């Protein structure tokens with residue numbers, strides 16, 4: 592890891608193949624660090640808390656794009672709709688429907704990813720693979736009026752065991768492929784957000800086209 596945020600961004604970007612976009616995960620980082628990243632060309636940032644995202648958004652230039660990547664409480668949805676380019680962490684039908692209702696009322700379309708839970712940790716949010724398959728098999732996405740489901744977001748188990756990490760990423764990819772096979776009329780389902788600081792090269796090898804990288808860019812979180 593280099594000494595500065597700029598060096599780290601350049602470093603990480605040099606390892607990304609064409610077509611893979613970097614989400615700089617800036618949660619818990621002071622806005623000065625985000626400005627450093629912006630100065631070296633980074634425009635896409637990921638935040639996991641609504642209040643923090645909104646506070647930072649007003650301090651950053653307008654051409655920054657924000658991805659919401661944390662657990663989104665239903666009482667906060669109204670505050671993020673229209674403020675973010677992508678909600679990566681839709682983990683329930685109730686949340687999805689709320690995003691859809693509020694987006695329709697705001698006269699916009701919101702792009703989202705379904706967060707899938709495959710990792711071993713019990714604390715992680717997300718759809719269980721079977722629940723998600725059922726959602727798509729039953730065509731429950733067809734009633735959405737102001738939301739586009741753009742793909743899946745997932746995390747591998749937090750472990751040094753590369754076989755386990757590879758198995759988790761492979762499971763997410765297989766799930767994506769099953770969804771594409773059963774979900775008729777589903778369009779623009781083309782994003783696969785997998786990979787963090789410690790495992791993103793493996794995620795890319797499995798076909799991730801969004802990687803969410805925090806500590807490798809900004810250092811340890813405060």
Ligand SMILES: *Cc1c(COP(=O)(O)O)cnc(C)c1O
Pocket residue numbers: 616618639660661786787788789803804805806807
């Ligand atoms: C914090 C976080 C990341 C980034 O983690 P690092 O290990 O710091 O790269 C990625 N995705 C999600 C959902 C996160 O909450």
